[in-house]
Amino acid sequence: MGYVKGLKCRECAREYPVDPIYVCEFCFGPLEVVYDLDGIKKIMTRELIESRQHTLWRYIELLPIDKDPTSGLNSGFTPLVKADNLAKHIGMRELYIKDDTVTHPTLSFKDRVVAIALSKAKEFGFDTVACASTGNLAHAVSAHGAAGGFKRFIFIPASLEKSKIIASLAYEPNLIAVDGNYDDVNRLCSEVANKYNWAFVNINIRPFYAEGSKTQGYEIVEQLGWKAPDAVVVPCASGSLLTKIWKSFKELKEIGLIDDLHTKVFSAQATGCSPIVRAIKDDVDVIKPVKPDTIAKSLAIGNPADGYYATKVIQETGGFGADVSDEEIISAIKLMAKTEGIFAETAGGVTLASAIKLVESGHIDRDAVTVLCITGNGLKTREAIVGHTVEPYHIDPNLKSFEATLKKIIK
Numbered sequence: 001m002g003y004v005k006g007l008k009c010r011e012c013a014r015e016y017p018v019d020p021i022y023v024c025e026f027c028f029g030p031l032e033v034v035y036d037l038d039g040i041k042k043i044m045t046r047e048l049i050e051s052r053q054h055t056l057w058r059y060i061e062l063l064p065i066d067k068d069p070t071s072g073l074n075s076g077f078t079p080l081v082k083a084d085n086l087a088k089h090i091g092m093r094e095l096y097i098k099d100d101t102v103t104h105p106t107l108s109f110k111d112r113v114v115a116i117a118l119s120k121a122k123e124f125g126f127d128t129v130a131c132a133s134t135g136n137l138a139h140a141v142s143a144h145g146a147a148g149g150f151k152r153f154i155f156i157p158a159s160l161e162k163s164k165i166i167a168s169l170a171y172e173p174n175l176i177a178v179d180g181n182y183d184d185v186n187r188l189c190s191e192v193a194n195k196y197n198w199a200f201v202n203i204n205i206r207p208f209y210a211e212g213s214k215t216q217g218y219e220i221v222e223q224l225g226w227k228a229p230d231a232v233v234v235p236c237a238s239g240s241l242l243t244k245i246w247k248s249f250k251e252l253k254e255i256g257l258i259d260d261l262h263t264k265v266f267s268a269q270a271t272g273c274s275p276i277v278r279a280i281k282d283d284v285d286v287i288k289p290v291k292p293d294t295i296a297k298s299l300a301i302g303n304p305a306d307g308y309y310a311t312k313v314i315q316e317t318g319g320f321g322a323d324v325s326d327e328e329i330i331s332a333i334k335l336m337a338k339t340e341g342i343f344a345e346t347a348g349g350v351t352l353a354s355a356i357k358l359v360e361s362g363h364i365d366r367d368a369v370t371v372l373c374i375t376g377n378g379l380k381t382r383e384a385i386v387g388h389t390v391e392p393y394h395i396d397p398n399l400k401s402f403e404a405t406l407k408k409i410i411k
């Protein structure tokens with residue numbers, strides 16, 4: 001254990017020791033974890049990984065942890081579902097759903113990032129954890145933080161879905177509902193983080209937290225039989241997940257666990273909050289902040305912290321982006337449920353609807369081995385589809401009433 005060399009500025013490459021810091025003192029660039037990949041290459045084999053437990057910790061050498069993990073011990077290793085029905089429906093040859101609707105314990109990919117962040121927070125000796133959240137992070141920090149015995153301060157926009165607020169409250173954190181959008185919440189949290197000595201998972205712990213997203217990429221490659229896909233479609237909020245999936249593929253190539261890497265990375269966003277896709281379509285790398293207006297609240301970040309880097313990855317890999325309306329999100333949620341039996345949250349609707357557009361526009365080849373990153377569970381955003389589903393049949397509690405209805409159903 002312990003292959004982390006330190007932190008490094010993504011802009012000026014200045015190096016820093018492993019500390020709860022996130023921004024370069026000289027150029028204000030974001031800090032990133034650097035590993036001894038040569039050392040990892042010497043010991044990390046496919047066989048070693050395959051001999052381990054089916055959790056995200058099977059890739060521990062590539063995660064920024066020095067001691068035994070203490071959070072999210074059962075998180076990760078979600079199914080990679082071969083989505084043949086859906087593939088047929090949208091005219092593709094080989095399509096997969098990376099199904100993080102069933103991540104342990106809070107049913108979104110945020111269990112991955114929080115597993116790393118809180119394990120690291122414990123190593124650093126923090127007794128209080130905090131976050132600025134678009135919903136799923138609130139849920140994950142509330143849950144993992146409870147199990148880890150942390151005091152928890154969870155900041156959310158007050159307008160979040162009721163299902164997500166209640167899900168977080170079940171673990172009795174200090175939930176702070178801010179009258180404002182996520183970008184307002186985030187700005188406030190930066191001030192709070194400067195003043196209080198707390199582990200803000202997506203602020204001062206962000207370099208470590210963000211590394212957790214790589215585990216989704218490692219799993220995709222392992223589950224495809226140690227092959228990177230031709231195309232991967234990733235929903236973007238801050239853009240962090242997208243950049244880390246690409247980083248995970250590159251690391252596996254570098255340590256010799258895959259031979260070939262030609263994946264194109266695609267971004268999926270809601271039209272009502274699509275600053276990253278806008279930049280891609282305009283072929284620029286400057287992100288123009290927007291005011292979010294979409295039912296995909298988990299992706300509603302108008303000023304994405306990693307937007308610039310996400311744009312770079314998409315351009316560098318030959319990917320592209322698509323954005324979709326609220327109606328398209330709802331139909332895609334229903335399509336995935338109807339064809340594959342997987343009920344995703346609004347972000348999943350964004351990903352599938354965007355993928356369909358990218359296939360239809362020719363940006364994704366119909367023969368490309370394609371993975372959709374489905375990042376959260378539909379039970380957490382039920383309100384999005386209320387009024388858009390079929391209705392139940394109401395009957396009296398007798399056979400006659402049932403058969404009268406049956407006649408109408410099968411007529």
Ligand SMILES: *Cc1c(COP(=O)(O)O)cnc(C)c1O
Nearest residue numbers: 136237238239240241347375376
């Ligand atoms: C947070 C989140 C994302 C993407 O987050 P990034 O900030 O881009 O890493 C995607 N899907 C869901 C459901 C999320 O909660």
Ligand SMILES: [Zn+2]
Nearest residue numbers: 009012024027
């Ligand atoms: Zn710097």
